[in-house]
Amino acid sequence: MDPTITTPSIDETPLSASPTDRRDSLEKHLQTRPDMQDLKDRHILLDTNVAPSLQAAHQELARQRTTDSLKKHLEHRPDREELVERNILPTTHAAPALQANARELEKHMLVDHLDHKIQSRPNPEDLISQGILTEDEDPRFPVV
Template sequence: MDSNVIDQTPLSASPTERRDSLEKLLQHRPDIQDLKERHILLDTNVAPSLQATREELARQRKADDLKKHLEHRPEREELVERNILPSSNAAPALQANARELEKHMLADHLDQKIQTRPAPDELISQGILTEDEDPRFPTV
């Protein structure tokens, strides 16, 4: 029988009809384990009169633990320094675009540096490279 069934037996019905209706519904009620799995009943050994107090104490303990951890959490500057948070002040929705732009700007900068680097002949004439280190003629 569906667990959402409501007893529609009229109050004017005879006591035996109401009792039979109630017995029929009680036969199909969910068992205790089902109610615990659905979080309707608490799965505990504590007396029902103490369950609310126990839950409140558990909730308070979690709140105290959270407060303690929040007090000890590192500052934003430390997280940026450790590369946990981005140094950008951009909105979170724009941070991915900002990182992509930064990456492209770095690639463009490196391309520009490569294009303006001195030729091997110039480095050899300045004494920075020896003729043995000339990258155009690999040694075998």
């Protein structure tokens, strides 16, 4: 619990007490009551410069403005296909719980495919004999 927030104490002064006792009790409670900014911070009072008689209308207007803004933004929201084209959403149709595993599987399949391509690539002698590389371009002998 926040130590700066004080819980109000219950005035247990009997009603039959003398007027001075009651006045003293009231003064004691008025001295310990939270200030206006504290009440605004705790959302007990509205933090606004609007007259109290207009605060409800002001609050409703602000809520309506937020609703209208959300509706406008939702109408201009891109559809799923556009988000997939822009690489924001994945192209997979797997369930969300399986998407991480699907990405991992796709990554491993790509690594395996590249390893296979590297292992089956022709050696430099074959490329030179086919005229694809010249002897000056032989990767086994770096140019000095």
